[in-house]
Amino acid sequence: EDQVTQSPEALRLQEGESSSLNCSYTVSGLRGLFWYRQDPGKGPEFLFTLYSAGEEKEKERLKATLTKKESFLHITAPKPEDSATYLCAVQPEYGQNFVFGPGTRLSVLP
Amino acid sequence: DAGVTQSPTHLIKTRGQQVTLRCSPKSGHDTVSWYQQALGQGPQFIFQYYEEEERQRGNFPDRFSGHQFPNYSSELNVNALLLGDSALYLCASSFARTSEQYFGPGTRLTVT
Numbered sequence: 001e002d003q004v005t006q007s008p009e010a011l012r013l014q015e016g017e018s019s020s021l022n023c024s025y026t027v028s029g030l031r032g033l034f035w036y037r038q039d040p041g042k043g044p045e046f047l048f049t050l051y052s053a054g055e056e057k058e059k060e061r062l063k064a065t066l067t068k069k070e071s072f073l074h075i076t077a078p079k080p081e082d083s084a085t086y087l088c089a090v091q092p093e094y095g096q097n098f099v100f101g102p103g104t105r106l107s108v109l110p
Numbered sequence: 111d112a113g114v115t116q117s118p119t120h121l122i123k124t125r126g127q128q129v130t131l132r133c134s135p136k137s138g139h140d141t142v143s144w145y146q147q148a149l150g151q152g153p154q155f156i157f158q159y160y161e162e163e164e165r166q167r168g169n170f171p172d173r174f175s176g177h178q179f180p181n182y183s184s185e186l187n188v189n190a191l192l193l194g195d196s197a198l199y200l201c202a203s204s205f206a207r208t209s210e211q212y213f214g215p216g217t218r219l220t221v222t
Contacts, residue, residue, distance in 0.1 A: 004152075041218070043114070043116075044200070044211060087152055089153075096141075098143070100153045102151055103197075
């Protein structure tokens with residue numbers, strides 16, 4: 001069964017304190033791994049797509065990396081506006097669906 | 111460029127009633143997927159529509175049904191509502207040949 005876990009469940013950082021979020025997955029062939037940001041009561045906002053081990057993508061203070069079994073979302077010098085829930089999802093090689101993890105709730109304190 | 115839109119924003123229904131939620135995909139997209147997100151959890155896949163047909167379905171009962179129209183917009187119907195159907199319902203659109211899905215703001219359904 002395809003499965004995604006994320007850790008930690010919640011993370012509190014001081015502004016400027018860099019850290020990483022983890023996404024571990026088991027899937028019967030990986031078509032793609034996706035990171036989203038979700039603010040309370042809103043729909044997920046697309047951040048990155050990663051397709052193969054070793055791939056990296058960057059956007060502002062965020063950098064996503066992918067290995068064969070997990071992905072990391074690195075946040076460098078975060079700001080309070082980076083506070084949100086970060087969701088990881090995988091798409092199986094022969095499926096159309098996305099399998100989401102439970103998310104990591106990030107709080108960045110000024 | 112208009113993103114994914116959903117209506118209504120919020121909805122309150124009584125157990126046993128039926129509900130219809132609507133979604134218009136992002137411009138240029140032809141595929142629509144529906145997800146259910148309970149509070150504090152990640153979204154769960156309900157089904158996906160492409161070329162007006164259900165392409166894949168998640169582990170949801172037949173009370174959940176859908177439709178896609180020729181203009182690519184879509185509806186999600188839920189019959190015989192249960193308290194456990196209370197959730198945020200998300201619509202996501204994509205172009206058939208790409209994987210990236212873009213989400214709408216969601217419809218918050220409360221069943222009392």
